[in-house]
Amino acid sequence: MSKLSKETKIDEVLRVIYSSKSKTTLTKNQVKAIEGEFKRYQGNIKASSSVEDFIKSTTPKVKELLERKNNEAVRSEINKQLRENKALQPGVLSECVILRTCAEIFKLKSFIDIGNSPMSELPNTIARFINTGQTALFAARYVYCNKNDTSTFIIQYGNPNSADGAIILHTDEITLEVKNLPALLMDKDLIYDECGKIVKEAELIEKYPTYMKYIDRFNAETSILDTLGSNYRLFQNDSTLCEKQELVEMYFKDKPVDLILTSVKDKLIAIRPKDLNFIFKDGSPLIDVSGSEIRPVGKNLKRTIYTPNLFRSVLSDRGIEIIGEVCRVYKDKLPKDFIKNGRGKTTPTRYYLHPLFTVKITPNLSTQMSDKTLTYIDIPIKDIEQKKSGIAVHIDIKKTKEQIKSELYLD
Numbered sequence: 001m002s003k004l005s006k007e008t009k010i011d012e013v014l015r016v017i018y019s020s021k022s023k024t025t026l027t028k029n030q031v032k033a034i035e036g037e038f039k040r041y042q043g044n045i046k047a048s049s050s051v052e053d054f055i056k057s058t059t060p061k062v063k064e065l066l067e068r069k070n071n072e073a074v075r076s077e078i079n080k081q082l083r084e085n086k087a088l089q090p091g092v093l094s095e096c097v098i099l100r101t102c103a104e105i106f107k108l109k110s111f112i113d114i115g116n117s118p119m120s121e122l123p124n125t126i127a128r129f130i131n132t133g134q135t136a137l138f139a140a141r142y143v144y145c146n147k148n149d150t151s152t153f154i155i156q157y158g159n160p161n162s163a164d165g166a167i168i169l170h171t172d173e174i175t176l177e178v179k180n181l182p183a184l185l186m187d188k189d190l191i192y193d194e195c196g197k198i199v200k201e202a203e204l205i206e207k208y209p210t211y212m213k214y215i216d217r218f219n220a221e222t223s224i225l226d227t228l229g230s231n232y233r234l235f236q237n238d239s240t241l242c243e244k245q246e247l248v249e250m251y252f253k254d255k256p257v258d259l260i261l262t263s264v265k266d267k268l269i270a271i272r273p274k275d276l277n278f279i280f281k282d283g284s285p286l287i288d289v290s291g292s293e294i295r296p297v298g299k300n301l302k303r304t305i306y307t308p309n310l311f312r313s314v315l316s317d318r319g320i321e322i323i324g325e326v327c328r329v330y331k332d333k334l335p336k337d338f339i340k341n342g343r344g345k346t347t348p349t350r351y352y353l354h355p356l357f358t359v360k361i362t363p364n365l366s367t368q369m370s371d372k373t374l375t376y377i378d379i380p381i382k383d384i385e386q387k388k389s390g391i392a393v394h395i396d397i398k399k400t401k402e403q404i405k406s407e408l409y410l411d
Contacts, residue, residue: 009169010258010272017270018405020105024266025070026097028180037062038078038088043347051079070100072111073142073156080115087342094180096142098261099156099165101268103144106152106167112143125150129168163257177255179262182291182396186251189300190215190389194309196223198294198389210250211391214294224296224389225314228355231293234391244289245277247393252276267401276395278408286404291394297355298390305357305386314354326378327353331369351379356387 004012026034037058041049055066066075073096081088103111112122119127123145130140139159145152156165163175179185188208190198197219205212214234222232235244252273260271271286278286305311312322318335321328329338335353342349351365352358359365359379368377397404 004170006172006174006258009172010174013167013169013174013259014270014272014409017102017105017268018401018409020268022101022105022268024097024101024263024268025068025104026065026074026093027266028094028263030065031093031097034062034065034074034078034093035088038081042082042085042087048085049082051075051082054078054082070104071096072113073100076113076116076142091178091180095156095164095178098178098180098263098268099142099144099154099176101263102167102261103154105268106144106154108144108146108152108154110143110145110147112145114140114143123147123150126153129173130155165261167259174258175256177257177260179260179395181262181264182394183262185248185289185393185395187299187390187392189298190294190391191302191306192224192389194307196225196310198224208250210246214391218294224356225310227294227296231295233290234292234294235290241279241285244285244292247289247292248276248287248395251393262397264397264399264401264404269397269401269404271397271404275408280399280403280407284398286397286399286408288396288398289393291396293392293394295390295392298388300388300390301358301385302388303385305381305384307386311357311384311386314356318354320353322381323378325381327381327384328376328378329353330376332375353379353384357384358387359384 038054041054041057051066055063058066065071066078074093077088077092077096112126114122114130119130122130122143126143126145139157139162140155141158142156144154151170153168154165155168157163164178165176167174167176188204188211190204191201192198198215200212200215218232234247255273257273260273260276262269262271276287280286315322315327319330319333320335329335329351337355338351338353339348340350340352341347349361350358351361360383362383365377365379368374
């Protein structure tokens with residue numbers, strides 16, 4: 001097989017996956033149960049912990065799931081985050097499950113945690129690949145292999161700038177992007193002006209020209225301020241299938257991904273990026289992107305306030321005073337949802353003066369808030385951060401593994 005083209009090897013990977021009837025090592029609901037228990041547990045501890053302590057404290061159902069032999073990567077991820085007292089990264093357990101399932105389909109018996117294993121313990125073929133690969137050196141997290149035959153092995157990466165994983169088949173690296181459906185295919189930050197209209201920055205126009213018509217329509221119809229509390233759908237009832245396909249094609253145009261791995265009804269499926277816009281004989285598309293949207297409040301922040309006039313206006317509307325270099329917030333007039341917990345945490349980490357303007361809770365701010373002799377808290381303006389908005393492309397697959405195989409990847 002080593003002399004075969006990479007495309008032929010990708011065909012072989014598809015053949016093996018679609019020939020398998022194996023279920024994923026954990027169902028989506030089981031992953032959610034583990035994530036929920038992790039959040040509960042972490043909220044009740046004050047310092048770093050370990051996966052062993054977590055397993056002892058969790059429910060019998062979750063304990064049984066975590067103690068299964070084939071959930072090594074799940075345990076390792078939980079242990080790492082508990083040791084560092086950090087929340088689980090969104091989707092990381094699903095990545096572990098999908099790639100572990102793929103390893104079982106390829107009958108790879110050995111699991112290696114790269115971060116906790118000396119390079120000398122790795123089979124030579126794998127060690128050489130990790131030392132010479134463009135992304136593997138800094139991103140390789142876990143490996144699945146057969147130590148007596150390393151012609152095929154799977155790597156799970158851990159760097160956001162790399163692929164999610166790869167199947168190495170006779171020296172060819174088949175890069176993988178793992179999606180937990182329904183999935184966020186892309187989430188691009190946007191900024192807005194003093195009137196709440198999205199700014200079409202030069203980089204946005206150059207890299208994402210397909211987005212421009214949706215941004216133009218948004219700016220003509222509404223603004224960030226007018227859509228707070230809801231999201232603006234990209235597609236209308238009369239949107240064509242071609243319009244929807246454009247967004248997907250643009251995302252993968254320059255993205256070095258050979259296969260997308262996901263699960264449908266707890267069965268592993270793989271899709272070539274070029275096949276995402278496949279239309280079945282009955283006229284229905286393989287994927288659904290109708291949930292794509294512009295989010296007035298995105299996930300990310302700018303460290304400084306970039307619309308100072310808007311900042312003053314919305315704070316004035318909320319009865320928050322700007323006095324010199326601070327914002328004075330009166331405790332008897334705290335905005336709704338002023339105090340918010342951190343992601344995956346049960347303790348407050350931020351104050352929100354407005355959905356678009358937020359500040360990290362510092363010891364000084366916490367002391368002011370708890371001081372009953374003070375009727376207000378003063379927040380330094382220099383510490384206030386501003387939310388960006390975002391445009392998000394969501395995908396889902398409505399077809400079963402059997403339907404995909406019968407029309408798209410039939411042997």
